[in-house]
Amino acid sequence: MxxxxxxxxxxxxxxxxxxxxxxxxxxxxxxxxxxxxxxxxxxxxxxxxxxxxxxxSPDLINGPWTQEEDQLLIQKVNEFGPCWSKINKFFVGRSPNNIKNRYNTHLIKIKNQTKKHQKKLVTKVQPVETHEGTEFHAEDVLTSKIWDEINTQDFFSPNFELLWFE
Structure with a gap:
């Protein structure tokens, strides 16, 4: 036909x-x-x-993602970039399309929300006077350190707190 x-x-x-x-x-x-x-x-x-x-396909898992799967996905995206067919090999029962959609619709939102949260924390830091009488702006130091962490490939490293949203 x-x-x-x-x-x-x-x-x-x-x-x-x-x-x-x-x-x-x-x-x-x-x-x-x-x-x-x-x-x-x-x-x-x-x-x-x-x-x-x-x-x-009966071989697919179409149910909710676990936190462990999300952490593995983040780790593999950090390792391989958005190469979904490579990353797929680490996920039994998840299609490359399902993996890509999970990352692009859920985990990117978490990353962006965490960036906004970190920015709010940094802006609330008040300048402190040092023992030499000069103002020390903790915001400058914290901003630099936080943004370095946020913008690295290790953004979702185990040492960085991941906000979990469902």
């Missing part, structure tokens, strides 16, 4: 399409995407493959 022009627009898979895709993958196996797509009206081989591999 040919894919018509309407299918070029991105539309969500329906529950019926998901079920048909599962059954068709069972029949043909999870590699023959051109054959599978012929049985899923209006869907390309790539759409079928992506949907199955990222959301429908």
């Amino acid at each position: 040919e894919v018509d022009d309407l299918s070029l627009y991105r539309t969500k898979f329906s529950a019926a399409e998901d079920e048909l895709l599962r059954k068709t993958v069972q029949k043909f196996g999870p590699r023959k995407w051109n054959s599978i797509a012929k049985h899923i009206p209006g869907r390309t081989a790539r759409q079928c493959r992506d949907r199955f591999q990222n959301y429908l």
Whole structure:
């Protein structure tokens, strides 16, 4: 069956399409995407493959992330950068797409919130007079040290307190 022009627009898979895709993958196996797509009206081989591999595969874990998984993800992003297919090898049952989405939607927010929190703390520090009579601006020292820590690859190191939000 040919894919018509309407299918070029991105539309969500329906529950019926998901079920048909599962059954068709069972029949043909999870590699023959051109054959599978012929049985899923209006869907390309790539759409079928992506949907199955990222959301429908029985091997996937689609449940909530644990704090341990988040810490491992942060560690691996620090190690490899945003190379999701490399990082995926450390996560049994999580798709590269799921891993990327977790990092980009959840962990980046935590990092930004922590930066804002640290900035607020630094601005509340008052100057202190030293024994030589000059003002010592702790804010200058703290700002430098905190921003050095925040802007390093080790931002989420075990020594740096991670604010956990669900």
